[in-house]
Amino acid sequence: MRKSLLLVAAAALALGAGPAMAKKQVVIVVKGLDNPFFEAIHQGCEKWNKENASSEYECFYTGPASTSDEAGEAQIVQDVLGKADTAAIAISPSNAKLIAQTIKTANPTVPVMTLDADLAAEDSALRKTYLGTDxxxxxxxxxxxxxxxxxxxxxxxxxxxxxxxxxxxxxxxxxxxxxxxxxxxxxxxxxxxxxxxxxxxxxxxxxxxxxxxxxxxxxxxxxxxxxxxxxxxxxxxxxxxxxxxxxxxxxxxxxxxxxxxxxxxxxxxxxxxxxxxxxxxxxxQRPFEMGYKAPSVMIDLIEGKPVEDPVFTGLDECTKDTVDTCIQK
The missing domain is CATH 3.40.50.2300 (Response regulator)
Known part of the structure; x- marks a missing residue:
C-alpha cells in the first residue's frame, strides 16, 4: 500500500500536480525604498505580476532603505546577481560609477539593464538597454x-x-x-x-x-x-x-x-x-510605466529578442493652467 502511494505521488509530481516550482526572478533594484517615485515603479512591477500570474517569471522589487545609501544599493546588486533564481536585473543607479564597478566585479551571466537612471556613457556597454526618461x-x-x-x-x-x-x-x-x-x-x-x-x-x-x-x-x-x-x-x-x-x-x-x-x-x-x-x-516622468514595462523588456533580453536602446517612457508637462489634463492616463 505504501509503495502504491509513493508511486502515485511520484506520478503526480511528474505531471506538475505537486508543489509549484519557484519562479525565475526579473529584479528591479531602485535607489531607495523611502522615495514615492520608486514606490510608483513598485506598483507597476506588481501590476505586471498580477497580469502575468501564469508566467515562469516574477517581478521582484528591492533596494536599500534610503536613497542616500549608495553602498547599500551596490551590495544589493551584488547579492542579486549572485542568486541562482535571478534571470535578469534592472538597476536605477544612485551612483553610476559605483554600480558600474559592481557590475564589472560581478561579471554577470544574466542580462543587465538600467531603469530610471543610466550608467555613464563610457560604461554603457555593461548594460543591454536603458528604460526610462530622456x-x-x-x-x-x-x-x-x-x-x-x-x-x-x-x-x-x-x-x-x-x-x-x-x-x-x-x-x-x-x-x-x-x-x-x-x-x-x-x-x-x-x-x-x-x-x-x-x-x-x-x-x-x-x-x-x-x-x-x-x-x-x-x-x-x-x-x-x-x-x-x-x-x-x-x-x-x-x-x-x-x-x-x-x-x-x-x-x-x-x-x-x-x-x-x-x-x-x-x-x-x-x-x-x-x-x-x-x-x-x-x-x-512616468515611473509606474517604467515598473510595468521593465519585466517584459527583461524577458525579451533573456530570450534574445531585439530591444531598442534606449527605451523612453515619455514626459508630462504641468503648469497652473494645465494641471487638470497634464498627466497621461
Whole structure:
C-alpha cells in the first residue's frame, strides 16, 4: 500500500500536480525604498505580476532603505546577481560609477539593464538597454520654462540629488543648454544672461526636507535670486508643507514670472502645488510605466529578442493652467 502511494505521488509530481516550482526572478533594484517615485515603479512591477500570474517569471522589487545609501544599493546588486533564481536585473543607479564597478566585479551571466537612471556613457556597454526618461530632454524642457518666464536671464540656483546620479546630471546639463543656447557648460557665468549663484548647485541626496532648507538658505543669502531649477521633485513631494510655507509669500512674484521655479516630476503633492501657483512648471516622468514595462523588456533580453536602446517612457508637462489634463492616463 505504501509503495502504491509513493508511486502515485511520484506520478503526480511528474505531471506538475505537486508543489509549484519557484519562479525565475526579473529584479528591479531602485535607489531607495523611502522615495514615492520608486514606490510608483513598485506598483507597476506588481501590476505586471498580477497580469502575468501564469508566467515562469516574477517581478521582484528591492533596494536599500534610503536613497542616500549608495553602498547599500551596490551590495544589493551584488547579492542579486549572485542568486541562482535571478534571470535578469534592472538597476536605477544612485551612483553610476559605483554600480558600474559592481557590475564589472560581478561579471554577470544574466542580462543587465538600467531603469530610471543610466550608467555613464563610457560604461554603457555593461548594460543591454536603458528604460526610462530622456533625462537630458527633461532638463531641457525645465530650462525652456525658466527661460520663457525670464527671457532676459538672471540669477539661478540648481537643486540636484546625488552627485553621482547620471540621470540628475543629464537633467542639469539639459537645463543649462536650454537657458544659454550653448552645449556642455557645467556652470553658468553670464552665458545667455544666466548666472549660477555661489553655493549652487546644491546636492540634497534626494532628501526633500534638506532641499527646502537649502532653498531657504540660498534665498536668505541671495534676496535678489530670480529662479530655481529643481532637478528632482524631492522638495515638493518629500516636504510639501515646508515647501508651501517657503513659497506662499512669493506667490505673486511666481504668478508674474518675477520669480521662476522649474521642477521635475509630477507625483505626490506636486500637481496640487502647481495648481496653487507655487511652481512655474513641472516636467514629470512616468515611473509606474517604467515598473510595468521593465519585466517584459527583461524577458525579451533573456530570450534574445531585439530591444531598442534606449527605451523612453515619455514626459508630462504641468503648469497652473494645465494641471487638470497634464498627466497621461
Amino acid at each position: 533625462n537630458y530632454l527633461m532638463g531641457f524642457k525645465i530650462g525652456e520654462y525658466i527661460k520663457k518666464g525670464k527671457p532676459k536671464g538672471g540669477t539661478i540656483c540648481t537643486i540636484e540629488g546625488n552627485p553621482g546620479a547620471d540621470n540628475i546630471l543629464r537633467r542639469a546639463q539639459g537645463m543649462r543648454d536650454a537657458l544659454t543656447g550653448q552645449k556642455g557648460l557645467t556652470e553658468l557665468k553670464g552665458e545667455g544672461g544666466w548666472t549660477e549663484v555661489a553655493g549652487c548647485p546644491v546636492f540634497t541626496n534626494d532628501d526633500g526636507a534638506k532641499g527646502v532648507q537649502a532653498m531657504t538658505d540660498i534665498l536668505a543669502a541671495n534676496p535678489k535670486l530670480d529662479a530655481f531649477g529643481i532637478m528632482g521633485g524631492w522638495p515638493l513631494f518629500g516636504a510639501p508643507q515646508p515647501y508651501r510655507d517657503l513659497f506662499k509669500p512669493m506667490a505673486e512674484r511666481i504668478a508674474s514670472n518675477d520669480f521662476v521655479i522649474g521642477a521635475a516630476d509630477t507625483i505626490g503633492d506636486e500637481v496640487a502645488i502647481a495648481k496653487e501657483g507655487l511652481v512655474t512648471a513641472l516636467v514629470g
